[in-house]
Each structure stands twice: as C-alpha cells, then as structure tokens.
Amino acid sequence: MSTTHGHAHGSTSGGMRGHKWGALRREWIKLLFQRRSYLIWGGAFVIPFLIALAFYLTRHNPENGGGGPPFVERITSNGMFVTLAALFFLIGFLLPLAAAMVAGYMIAGEAELGTLRILLLRPVRRGSFILAKWTIAMAYLGVGFLLMLASGLLFGGIFFGLHPIVTFSGTTVSVPHGLVLIVLSMLYGLAAMACIVSMSLLFSTLTDSSLTALIGTIVIYIVLTVLIQFSWFDWLKPWVFPTYLQEFTSFFRDPIYWRPIVKGLGVFALWSGVLTFAAYLAFRRKDVLS
Amino acid sequence: MESSETHDVAEAQTVSEPEGARPEQHSCGGRAPILTTHALTKQFGNLRAVDGLEIEVCKGDVFGFLGPNGAGKTTVIRLVLGLIHPTSGYAEVCGHRVPGELQGALRHVGGFVDDPTFYPLMSARRNLRLLGSMTGPVSEERIDEVLEIVALDAGADDRVGGFSHGMKQRLGIAQALLHSPELIVLDEPTSGLDPRGMKDVRELIRELGAAGTTVFLSSHLLHEVEQVCTRAVIINKGRVVVQGPVSELRPQNDAIKVLTGDQGRAGEVLRGQFGAAGVKEDEGFLVVEAGEDAVPEMVRRLVAGNVDVRAVVPAGEQGLEDFFLELTYDAGDSEPKKRRAGLARLLHGGRR
Numbered sequence: 001m002s003t004t005h006g007h008a009h010g011s012t013s014g015g016m017r018g019h020k021w022g023a024l025r026r027e028w029i030k031l032l033f034q035r036r037s038y039l040i041w042g043g044a045f046v047i048p049f050l051i052a053l054a055f056y057l058t059r060h061n062p063e064n065g066g067g068g069p070p071f072v073e074r075i076t077s078n079g080m081f082v083t084l085a086a087l088f089f090l091i092g093f094l095l096p097l098a099a100a101m102v103a104g105y106m107i108a109g110e111a112e113l114g115t116l117r118i119l120l121l122r123p124v125r126r127g128s129f130i131l132a133k134w135t136i137a138m139a140y141l142g143v144g145f146l147l148m149l150a151s152g153l154l155f156g157g158i159f160f161g162l163h164p165i166v167t168f169s170g171t172t173v174s175v176p177h178g179l180v181l182i183v184l185s186m187l188y189g190l191a192a193m194a195c196i197v198s199m200s201l202l203f204s205t206l207t208d209s210s211l212t213a214l215i216g217t218i219v220i221y222i223v224l225t226v227l228i229q230f231s232w233f234d235w236l237k238p239w240v241f242p243t244y245l246q247e248f249t250s251f252f253r254d255p256i257y258w259r260p261i262v263k264g265l266g267v268f269a270l271w272s273g274v275l276t277f278a279a280y281l282a283f284r285r286k287d288v289l290s
Numbered sequence: 291m292e293s294s295e296t297h298d299v300a301e302a303q304t305v306s307e308p309e310g311a312r313p314e315q316h317s318c319g320g321r322a323p324i325l326t327t328h329a330l331t332k333q334f335g336n337l338r339a340v341d342g343l344e345i346e347v348c349k350g351d352v353f354g355f356l357g358p359n360g361a362g363k364t365t366v367i368r369l370v371l372g373l374i375h376p377t378s379g380y381a382e383v384c385g386h387r388v389p390g391e392l393q394g395a396l397r398h399v400g401g402f403v404d405d406p407t408f409y410p411l412m413s414a415r416r417n418l419r420l421l422g423s424m425t426g427p428v429s430e431e432r433i434d435e436v437l438e439i440v441a442l443d444a445g446a447d448d449r450v451g452g453f454s455h456g457m458k459q460r461l462g463i464a465q466a467l468l469h470s471p472e473l474i475v476l477d478e479p480t481s482g483l484d485p486r487g488m489k490d491v492r493e494l495i496r497e498l499g500a501a502g503t504t505v506f507l508s509s510h511l512l513h514e515v516e517q518v519c520t521r522a523v524i525i526n527k528g529r530v531v532v533q534g535p536v537s538e539l540r541p542q543n544d545a546i547k548v549l550t551g552d553q554g555r556a557g558e559v560l561r562g563q564f565g566a567a568g569v570k571e572d573e574g575f576l577v578v579e580a581g582e583d584a585v586p587e588m589v590r591r592l593v594a595g596n597v598d599v600r601a602v603v604p605a606g607e608q609g610l611e612d613f614f615l616e617l618t619y620d621a622g623d624s625e626p627k628k629r630r631a632g633l634a635r636l637l638h639g640g641r642r
Contacts, residue, residue, distance in 0.1 A: 114407030
C-alpha cells in the first residue's frame with residue numbers, strides 16, 4: 001500500500017450529484033440493495049392478482065364476497081374493485097406490518113449491520129438523516145401502493161374487465177373518474193401508513209434491533225385496534241388512527257363524504273408528526289454504541 | 291516493578307494523581323493542536339468510562355492511543371467523533387467544538403470505530419461512492435486512487451459481503467482517506483490482519499504521517515505504536531496515565547538487568563557492591579540501579595563469586611510494553627504479574 005496526499009475532488013460521481021437530493025438518493029439506493037425490499041414489493045403486486053384469481057375461480061358461488069363492503073361483492077362484475085378490495089383486506093394488518101418492517105429497519109437495521117456508526121462519522125445532521133429515512137420509507141411504501149394499484153387494475157381488467165363504478169350512493173361514475181377515486185383511496189391508505197412508519201421509526205431509534213422495533217410497533221397498533229372495539233373506550237376512538245383506516249370508502253359516495261376523510265387525515269398527520277418529532281428527539285441524543 | 295511514580299519519564303507527562311487531578315497543559319511545540327479533550331467525561335450508569343480526560347494531539351502527529359481492554363479507548367473515540375454524548379467536558383477537533391460543532395469537525399476527519407462495516411450487497415466502489423457523497427463531491431478517480439492505496443483495486447467491483455476481515459479493514463481505511471482529511475482516526479486498524487496486512491497498514495500510516503496527515507491510532511499492540519507513532523498517550527480506567535513523545539515514554543533511569551545461573555548468590559554479590567536498596571528482583575531478573583560504567587566491575591565480582599553470568603541488559607531497553615504493563619497494573623490483581631515472572635524464570639532458566 002502506498003499513499004499520496006492532497007487531492008482535489010472536482011468532478012463528482014454521476015450517481016451522487018446534488019446535495020439537496022443526495023440524502024434521499026443514498027437512502028433509496030440502500031433500499032434497492034436489500035432483498036427484503038423486493039419481497040414486499042412482490043407481495044404488493046401478487047396479492048391483487050390472488051384476490052382477482054380467487055374471485056374469478058369462485059365467481060359462480062353465491063356466497064362469494066359476503067362479509068365485506070359492497071365493492072367486494074361487486075368485484076366479479078367490475079375489475080375496478082380489485083385494487084380497492086386489496087386495500088380493504090391489507091390495510092388492517094399486512095400494510096401496517098410492511099410499513100413497520102421498512103421503518104423499523106431504518107435506524108435499528110443500520111445499527112445491527114454496524115453501518116450506523118460509519119454513516120454518522122460523516123458530517124450529516126441527525127435531523128436530516130432521520131427525515132430522509134422517514135421520507136424514503138414513505139416513498140418505498142408509495143411504490144408498494146403503486147404496484148398494488150397497477151396489479152389490481154391489470155388483473156381486474158383481465159379477469160373481469162374495467163367498467164364504470166356504481167358508488168355507494170347509487171350513482172355511476174365513468175372509468176377515468178373511478179380511477180381518480182381509486183388513486184385517492186390509495187393515497188389515503190398511504191397517509192394512514194405514515195403513522196405506522198413514524199411509530200416504527202421512533203422504536204427504531206430506541207433500540208438496536210429492527211425486530212424489536214417491528215414488534216413494538218405492531219403490538220401498539222394491535223392494542224389500539226383492540227381497544228377501539230370496546231364501547232368503554234369510545235372516548236378514545238376519535239383520537240386514534242386505526243379508527244380511520246377504512247375511511248377511504250367515503251370517496252365512493254356521491255358527493256364524496258369529505259368529513260371523515262379530512263378528520264382521518266388530520267389524525268394521521270397529528271400522530272405521524274408527533275411520533276416523527278419524538279423519533280428525532282430520541283435520535284438526536286442517542287449514543288451510538290452499536 | 292515499582293509503580294509509575296518511581297520512574298523519571300523525561301518530558302512525557304505522567305498523571306498518577308487520583309480523580310479530580312488534571313495534567314498540565316501540554317505543548318505542541320509551535321504546532322497547532324488538532325484534537326484536544328477538555329475534562330472529557332462519560333458515565334454509563336455507575337460506570338465512569340472516561341474520567342476527566344485531557345489529551346492533546348498536535349498537527350502532524352502520528353498519535354498512539356494506548357490502553358488495556360476496558361480502559362475507555364473506544365468510548366473516547368466515539369466521544370471525539372460525536373457518536374456518543376459526553377456527560378461533561380468536550381473535545382475540540384480541527385478547531386471545532388464537539389459535540390456543539392460536530393458537523394464542522396467531521397468535515398476534516400476520516401476514520402472508523404471498531405470494525406469498519408459496509409453494505410454487504412454493494413461493491414466496494416459503490417460503498418465508497420455512497421459514503422463519500424455524504425461529506426461532499428467525490429470523483430471516481432479519487433475512489434480508484436484510495437482503492438489502489440489500500441490494494442483493493444482488483445476487488446473494487448466485488449460485493450463487500452464476500453470480503454475477508456482484512457479486506458474490510460482496508461476498505462475502512464480507504465473510506466477514511468476519501469476526502470484527504472486533516473485528521474484520520476483509526477481504531478485498531480490492524481486487528482485481524484495477517485502479518486503482511488499489518489505491515490502494509492503500518493507502512494500506510496507512516497506514509498500518511500510523512501505526508502502531513504495527523505493520524506490518531508488506537509491500538510493495544512504496543513510494538514505497533516512504538517514502530518509507527520511519534521507521540522502517544524496511555525490511558526487506564528478512562529484517565530490519562532502518561533502522554534508524550536513515544537521515544538520518551540520509556541523510563542529513562544539508569545538500571546541494568548542481570549540474569550545468572552544462580553540468582554540467589556548473584557543477589558548477595560550485587561548487594562555487596564550496590565547495597566540492598568540498589569538491587570531488586572523482577573520477573574526472574576535482578577535489576578541493579580547503576581549505569582553502564584559499573585558493568586565491568588559487576589561482572590568481575592560475579593565471576594569471582596563463582597556465578598555464571600548469562601545476560602546483562604540495560605534496563606533502558608525495557609520496551610513500551612513493560613512500561614505499559616507497569617503503568618496500567620492493577621495493584622489488586624497480582625496474578626498476571628506472578629504469571630509473567632514465572633514465565634520469565636522458565637524461559638531464562640533462572641533459579642530463586
């Protein structure tokens with residue numbers, strides 16, 4: 001080995017130009033170099049296909065679709081509902097699980113791997129670092145939602161065709177209008193996941209184990225979900241985010257029933273904001289011993 | 291051996307006072323200090339890992355940071371690099387106060403703490419690109435250059451997950467060099483390397499020092515520090531025991547170590563010449579407080595007394611290792627010393 005000294009570093013490497021987006025780009029690249037990223041995305045793409053296939057294979061069964069909201073029962077007559085059915089089935093558990101996994105890995109996973117200490121030897125502010133992590137976790141989930149949307153429309157179209165949607169109010173909206181409503185529903189679902197991402201990120205700053213962060217988040221989420229099932233806790237319902245998870249169905253009223261949607265978005269923003277700030281405070285003072 | 295207070299360590303500053311004591315201000319002799327700590331303290335629960343530490347690294351130093359396991363070396367490095375927060379006190383790195391102005395300080399520092407770790411599915415080159423971009427723009431040419439410096443150019447595009455421990459150590463050094471920092475902090479960079487790798491890394495450190503880069507080298511390998519460093523500090527239990535130029539860290543008193551076929555008889559002869567207080571036993575040797583001038587007469591007397599003289603060694607040759615052990619010796623734990631004394635007797639065939 002030999003060394004020379006005093007080098008200029010004028011030209012930048014192609015992939016790393018621009019400080020403004022550099023942190024986000026780095027985090028995105030790191031996600032792309034994790035196998036689990038593709039597993040979750042793969043799941044997001046496959047599940048609508050499985051739902052469409054299941055409904056297609058049992059389309060002559062009169063029991064088909066019982067127990068869900070009306071659009072689940074209408075899947076066999078309109079492929080537009082496949083994506084919504086996937087969102088309906090997944091938003092209760094699998095999407096929160098995926099969100100908790102991704103965000104839980106963000107800090108604790110780096111600590112487990114040992115890369116956190118080498119990253120923090122670079123002149124990055126911990127606040128920017130955690131904000132980039134939160135943003136990329138949300139972007140990652142956004143891609144998952146996009147895959148779910150694409151898969152639902154693709155296989156819904158293949159199996160059942162895409163037709164104008166009959167809303168819960170009985171009116172019919174065109175396919176393009178229906179698509180806008182579906183996209184809005186997905187965005188609402190994504191906003192709901194911000195609460196889980198922030199909570200998991202907070203746990204991720206408090207532990208050096210991504211599994212602990214994941215379990216901590218899911219346990220709290222389950223506790224909240226269970227609590228609001230009991231009437232004694234009715235006073236709690238307006239303040240906890242699981243109450244509003246399925247309010248995306250309000251997009252399918254004519255006119256759109258905005259009140260629960262806006263309230264839900266407000267609660268999501270509150271939870272996410274407070275938890276992300278708490279994560280920042282915890283990380284700012286964290287002693288990196290991993 | 292006696293406690294450290296008995297040694298006259300020229301210019302090297304020994305701190306043997308109990309807690310609360312602070313060493314004198316050190317001088318860089320016209321050079322600017324690049325890393326200083328000021329009453330730096332870190333408490334973990336009931337454990338005071340770093341206790342009012344005062345060290346000073348001057349620009350251009352290849353500075354050895356020594357201490358036994360658990361002395362607090364890695365904790366100090368983490369404090370200095372802002373990975374953990376001090377309970378009290380602070381560090382100044384390249385003119386920036388840490389933790390207050392951490393980002394400013396880290397712009398001038400490269401290094402690693404513990405084993406350097408990387409993203410296993412990325413290539414060495416991509417890891418460097420990713421880490422380098424966090425400090426500022428880094429060219430592909432510079433990445434190639436540092437990979438060549440650490441002899442990893444051939445594996446630049448291989449996944450780090452397949453790298454050996456030694457290759458990861460070298461990649462750790464490469465990422466530390468990326469932005470040609472003023473100060474490089476290396477935490478046991480030769481740990482786990484084979485002899486060839488160790489030699490290469492030490493050469494690299496020497497070259498960095500010769501090129502004007504300040505290197506802060508944490509190591510438990512004393513001969514490594516002796517070979518590579520210009521100045522050093524020895525810490526124990528989170529406190530400075532001694533710091534100064536490596537050449538002056540050894541005890542400078544006049545003393546001679548004597549090994550004979552009959553140490554008991556030799557002791558009687560030597561005490562007759564130098565007095566009881568002038569002759570001590572240490573690890574199978576007799577240590578005589580005398581200069582080299584006294585050697586001919588001493589040997590004559592031993593031979594006249596029918597004692598076979600096997601070795602006469604200036605105690606000044608005592609290495610940093612012995613001195614280190616002496617300084618960091620815990621009075622409550624006499625076993626290691628007894629073991630060493632036994633081993634010395636065995637090796638030298640001495641009798642008592």
